[in-house]
Amino acid sequence: MAQATPRVTPLASYHEKLGARWTEFGGWRMPVHYSSIIEEHRCVRERAGLFDLSHMGEIIVAGPGGVDFLAWSTTNDPRRLGPGQAQYTCLCTPTGGIVDDVVLYRLPPVEAPGTLPQWALAHLGAAQQQESGPPAFLAVVNAANHEKDLTWWRELTIHPPAMPPEDYVEPALKPFDLHDIGDDVVLLALQGPAAQEVLSRVTRPATSLDELTYYHCRWGTVAGVPALIARTGYTGEDGFELYVDRQNGGTLWEALLAAGSSRGILPVGLGARDTLRMEMKYALYGNDIDETTTPLEAGLGWVVKFTKGPFVGRSALVAQKVSGVERQLVIMVMQDRAIPRHGIPIVANGQAVGRVTSGGFSPSLGKGIALGYVPPAWAPVGTLVDVEIRGELHPARVARAPLVPAHIRR
Amino acid sequence: MYPKDLLYTSEHEWVKVEGSKARVGVTDYAQKELGDVVFVDLPSVGDTLAAGQAFAVIESVKSVSDVYSPVSGTVQAVNDRLSDSPELINQSPYGDGWIAEIEIANPSELERLMSAEEYEASLVGEEKEESKEDKTE
Numbered sequence: 001m002a003q004a005t006p007r008v009t010p011l012a013s014y015h016e017k018l019g020a021r022w023t024e025f026g027g028w029r030m031p032v033h034y035s036s037i038i039e040e041h042r043c044v045r046e047r048a049g050l051f052d053l054s055h056m057g058e059i060i061v062a063g064p065g066g067v068d069f070l071a072w073s074t075t076n077d078p079r080r081l082g083p084g085q086a087q088y089t090c091l092c093t094p095t096g097g098i099v100d101d102v103v104l105y106r107l108p109p110v111e112a113p114g115t116l117p118q119w120a121l122a123h124l125g126a127a128q129q130q131e132s133g134p135p136a137f138l139a140v141v142n143a144a145n146h147e148k149d150l151t152w153w154r155e156l157t158i159h160p161p162a163m164p165p166e167d168y169v170e171p172a173l174k175p176f177d178l179h180d181i182g183d184d185v186v187l188l189a190l191q192g193p194a195a196q197e198v199l200s201r202v203t204r205p206a207t208s209l210d211e212l213t214y215y216h217c218r219w220g221t222v223a224g225v226p227a228l229i230a231r232t233g234y235t236g237e238d239g240f241e242l243y244v245d246r247q248n249g250g251t252l253w254e255a256l257l258a259a260g261s262s263r264g265i266l267p268v269g270l271g272a273r274d275t276l277r278m279e280m281k282y283a284l285y286g287n288d289i290d291e292t293t294t295p296l297e298a299g300l301g302w303v304v305k306f307t308k309g310p311f312v313g314r315s316a317l318v319a320q321k322v323s324g325v326e327r328q329l330v331i332m333v334m335q336d337r338a339i340p341r342h343g344i345p346i347v348a349n350g351q352a353v354g355r356v357t358s359g360g361f362s363p364s365l366g367k368g369i370a371l372g373y374v375p376p377a378w379a380p381v382g383t384l385v386d387v388e389i390r391g392e393l394h395p396a397r398v399a400r401a402p403l404v405p406a407h408i409r410r
Numbered sequence: 411m412y413p414k415d416l417l418y419t420s421e422h423e424w425v426k427v428e429g430s431k432a433r434v435g436v437t438d439y440a441q442k443e444l445g446d447v448v449f450v451d452l453p454s455v456g457d458t459l460a461a462g463q464a465f466a467v468i469e470s471v472k473s474v475s476d477v478y479s480p481v482s483g484t485v486q487a488v489n490d491r492l493s494d495s496p497e498l499i500n501q502s503p504y505g506d507g508w509i510a511e512i513e514i515a516n517p518s519e520l521e522r523l524m525s526a527e528e529y530e531a532s533l534v535g536e537e538k539e540e541s542k543e544d545k546t547e
Binding site: 039338 | 449
């Protein structure tokens with residue numbers, strides 16, 4: 001895909017100045033690293049790193065019917081979200097394949113004037129800015145799936161695909177809107193044990209961060225810029241994701257680097273983002289999950305809420321839950337110095353039993369690690385398998401995830 | 411950056427000719443493009459190589475790259491230190507990060523290699539293309 005010229009984020013010139021090396025990802029030209037992937041990885045695990053994630057897509061779902069639509073079209077239960085709460089969830093096909101994996105925020109009420117970015121003001125009515133108003137949601141989707149998700153959601157409401165009648169929900173009379181705001185938003189992630197200390201230096205009210213727990217969000221100003229401040233991330237470290245207006249992205253980027261300089265903050269590219277998430281066994285769409293894999297196979301059963309009522313993919317997922325999955329996503333650690341890569345065979349008893357879906361070098365362990373699917377017989381922690389690299393078998397052991405302790409703040 | 415006493419290939423290997431032997435490694439440009447080197451798959455002493463044949467593999471965190479033999483010949487020695495310290499390729503690409511020594515079978519092949527000036531000039535066009543070379547998974 002991505003034959004067209006890759007898109008660039010509003011911060012491209014800032015990355016260029018910092019000496020970024022570039023890669024193409026999901027149709028975007030993004031920094032892969034600035035200094036070194038290993039150094040940036042360690043910086044996030046030990047101090048704090050700053051990521052430009054403006055390639056991610058953002059979609060606002062607002063209106064009285066929004067929550068019912070999301071409850072039907074995603075696997076988790078958005079009705080459980082209080083104002084300012086977030087959840088990880090999947091969009092599934094009627095057969096249970098993953099269309100996308102998404103972080104869904106129920107937008108918080110406005111507490112102080114001047115804290116609402118334009119991207120929110122433009123689409124939220126006065127009522128939706130109140131705690132008592134109808135819920136409005138922000139869905140953050142993968143860059144490569146952004147257009148697909150919009151089309152999928154729009155088609156679901158007008159030409160739904162064939163599905164078992166028990167999974168179908170008649171569109172409610174209550175209206176809702178999907179607003180694609182991907183072009184309006186700059187998303188920066190500040191991740192690492194020093195993230196709160198650094199962010200509090202430039203956030204008003206500064207005390208608000210202490211009350212903000214994992215998978216929650218609130219409005220505030222950061223470096224004078226109105227922002228949705230969310231305690232979420234994809235690294236396994238404590239940290240924040242900041243959604244601001246496009247024109248304020250540069251101000252925020254420079255302010256955070258300056259605020260973190262005494263704590264050794266570094267800008268971090270997609271290379272370290274990948275090694276950080278692999279150590280946590282966080283799935284990457286397009287590698288580890290796609291429309292041919294289900295949440296149950298990927299170990300994401302915890303985001304499938306079977307008792308919430310009908311949803312797209314429910315019947316297929318119930319059937320798979322009853323019969324048991326035929327393959328499971330596992331994380332493996334190499335027993336020698338070889339480095340497994342995406343696509344190579346996983347071998348057990350001389351037979352190919354699966355493929356590596358993500359592989360690489362773990363800076364924390366100093367070893368090769370891999371994610372991949374194997375039959376349940378080979379999935380228990382401690383199982384020894386082989387991976388085939390350039391025609392040779394190398395031993396790998398199925399490990400307990402995460403490979404390094406997570407430091408997310410519950 | 412590009413020592414004058416070495417010869418270079420368009421695939422970013424360098425060659426240091428000492429009598430009938432060629433010591434081979436990858437250039438400073440190559441190690442920067444690769445990023446952190448974390449594994450080197452070395453050839454075996456005694457391997458017979460044709461010019462242009464892939465004879466080693468360098469893995470960085472983000473990529474896997476073949477190293478091509480600049481000359482035909484027989485592998486006389488390999489840099490075993492790279493097994494435990496692959497980062498020597500980043501730290502000292504022309505020194506401790508050398509990869510192998512090859513007994514040169516056909517000295518006339520050396521004439522096809524580039525001088526430091528020619529190699530440096532060839533990189534000007536390459537840098538414009540570099541975003542195409544960096545591929546993460």
